[in-house]
Amino acid sequence: MKALSWIAAPLWPLQLASGQKSFRANPLIGSAALNRLGLHLARVRIAERMAEARRTQLGSRIDADLRAGYERDGFLVIENALPAEDFAALRRDLEEAPVRSWERREGSTVTRRGSLDLPDIRGRAPLERLVANPLMADLLRYVAGCGGEPLIHLQTVLAEGDAARPDPQNSLHMDTFHSTAKAWLYLQDVRHEDGPLLYVPGSHRATLERLHWERDLSIRAAQDPDPEIAAGSFRIGEEMLASLGYPEPRAMVVPANTLVVANTHGFHARKASQRPTSRSEIYGSLRRNPFLPFTGFHVRSLPGLKGRLSTRQAQIEAVLSQLGAKGPWAEVPPKRIADPASI
Ligand SMILES: [Fe+2]
Numbered sequence: 001m002k003a004l005s006w007i008a009a010p011l012w013p014l015q016l017a018s019g020q021k022s023f024r025a026n027p028l029i030g031s032a033a034l035n036r037l038g039l040h041l042a043r044v045r046i047a048e049r050m051a052e053a054r055r056t057q058l059g060s061r062i063d064a065d066l067r068a069g070y071e072r073d074g075f076l077v078i079e080n081a082l083p084a085e086d087f088a089a090l091r092r093d094l095e096e097a098p099v100r101s102w103e104r105r106e107g108s109t110v111t112r113r114g115s116l117d118l119p120d121i122r123g124r125a126p127l128e129r130l131v132a133n134p135l136m137a138d139l140l141r142y143v144a145g146c147g148g149e150p151l152i153h154l155q156t157v158l159a160e161g162d163a164a165r166p167d168p169q170n171s172l173h174m175d176t177f178h179s180t181a182k183a184w185l186y187l188q189d190v191r192h193e194d195g196p197l198l199y200v201p202g203s204h205r206a207t208l209e210r211l212h213w214e215r216d217l218s219i220r221a222a223q224d225p226d227p228e229i230a231a232g233s234f235r236i237g238e239e240m241l242a243s244l245g246y247p248e249p250r251a252m253v254v255p256a257n258t259l260v261v262a263n264t265h266g267f268h269a270r271k272a273s274q275r276p277t278s279r280s281e282i283y284g285s286l287r288r289n290p291f292l293p294f295t296g297f298h299v300r301s302l303p304g305l306k307g308r309l310s311t312r313q314a315q316i317e318a319v320l321s322q323l324g325a326k327g328p329w330a331e332v333p334p335k336r337i338a339d340p341a342s343i
Contacts, residue, residue, distance in 0.1 A: 016043070017291045021176045021232030023221035029232075030222030040177070040218035041211060047178035047290035048206065051145030054295050055179075058142045070143060074204030074266040077252065081135065081185055081259035089126040091187050091256075094280070097124065098334035099154055102314060103343045105328075106169065108162035109270075110341040113329065114154030116282075118307035130282065131307075136183050139261040140286040144181035147295030148288050151309050155184075155283035158341050159195050159273035168228055170272040172200065172249065173235045175264040177214075178290035179204070183261040185282040187337065190254050195273035198249040200241060203266035207245035236267055280337040 012028045016039075023030035031039065059067055069076050082090065099114040099121070121127040131152065140150040159167070175182075190196045203210075217224075217234055224230045241248065251271060252260050262268060288298070299305065305312055317327040332342040 017289075019176065019178065019287065019289050022230070023218070023224075023232055024227075024230040027222075030230075032219045032222070035215065035218040035221075038215070041215050044177050044206065044211070044214060050291060050293070051179040054147070054292075055142060055145040057295050058145070058147065061138050062142045066139070067142070070263075073199075073201045075199050075201075075260060075262035076139060076143070077254060078259040078261075079255060080257055082130075082133070082257055084257070086126065086129055087257045090130055093124055093126045094154065094187065094337045096336065098336050098339070100310070101332050101335040102329040103332050103341055104330070105343055107167035108160040108164075109167040109169070109273075110158040110160075110343060112156040112158065112332070112335060112341065113283075113310065114156070114335065115310035116153050117310050120311070136185065136259065136261070136282070136284050139259075140181045140183050140284050141295075143179070143183075143261050143263050144286040144288070145179040145263075146286065146288045146290075146292065148286060148298035149300035149306060149309070150181075150183075150284045150286040151300075151313075152183075152282065152284040153310050154280065154337070156278060156280040156335075156337055157195070157270070159277045159279075161273040161275040161277065167270065167272070169270040171235050172198065172238060172241075172267045172269045173228065173233050174203075174267055175233055176287070177232065177265070179263050179265050180287040181261060181285065182264050183259065183282075183284040184252075185259045186254060186256055187280040187282070189256050190252060190258075190279060192251060192253055192271075193274060194277045194279055195271050196254075197252040197260060197262070198269045198271050199252065199262055200246050200249045200267040203241075203246050204263040205266075209244045210246075213240070213244055241267070278338070 012026050015026050016028060020026055020029060028034060066076055102113045104111050116127060116131055121131070136152060137150050141147055184197065214234065217229070221229050226235060229235055254260065300309060314331065317329055320327060330343055
């Protein structure tokens with residue numbers, strides 16, 4: 001075992017009560033013996049119960065029909081999410097003026113992150129109106145089942161459509177062992193050939209068969225040759241879904257100005273593109289410690305962090321990179337949404 005891992009050893013038991021999901025980085029979480037005794041399943045079930053309790057508290061801000069849709073499917077689809085004029089102005093702004101950007105590559109796909117931090121968008125009314133709109137943040141909190149400050153930025157996914165260099169996001173997977181939410185407000189129409197989000201309806205809920213499958217996988221996950229599984233992001237073949245009691249995945253083929261919010265504890269993937277495509281969206285995500293008994297205080301709400309999360313994240317990554325832990329994101333020149341990738 002690497003020296004660094006032993007330095008972290010005192011944290012291993014504490015991490016059992018955190019969002020730590022890696023079966024390889026934490027030998028307790030990865031222990032075959034403990035997982036045979038039900039450690040992984042206990043974390044899954046306690047986390048789900050606690051998320052349910054917090055979600056009940058958060059539900060008062062969400063319409064009843066949206067809550068019912070989430071309960072059934074694990075995701076929400078809201079067409080015409082912004083007033084038409086606001087949406088047109090938002091898209092025009094992002095087509096015409098560049099924003100601070102970072103890019104990362106996974107296989108043949110480049111993902112670009114654009115800052116919507118308050119200092120970066122000052123004076124750009126359509127963007128200021130967007131970040132002041134609470135809809136995406138409220139839904140992220142409800143679906144994730146936790147309070148707190150979501151990370152929201154502009155995202156452009158540039159897929160080169162090269163099957164020889166697969167993207168790990170193309171296989172059906174769960175992000176982690178507990179409720180966590182992602183949101184996409186699409187700036188263009190998303191067609192079948194554009195690599196839409198796939199989601200297995202109802203897979204945010206465990207079936208008995210799902211729990212058996214997770215238990216089996218948890219026993220051998222630390223040794224799994226797939227690094228994503230060893231890191232706690234379990235993959236599943238489409239042919240297995242029926243045996244776990246789930247239907248086929250649904251593709252989010254939707255018009256521009258549609259907001260999709262999904263609990264990515266459920267099985268999902270980015271459908272592989274058969275040809276080069278570029279898709280832009282306002283993207284949000286929220287994940288917190290699943291064992292928090294409250295929906296309140298979040299360090300990201302503190303002055304200096306709120307409204308500046310993209311900048312702070314880039315600063316942390318720059319420090320880590322100087323310490324030799326180079327992250328996947330590279331700062332690139334400011335970009336408009338139709339601009340090509342730089343990496
Ligand atoms: Fe994912």
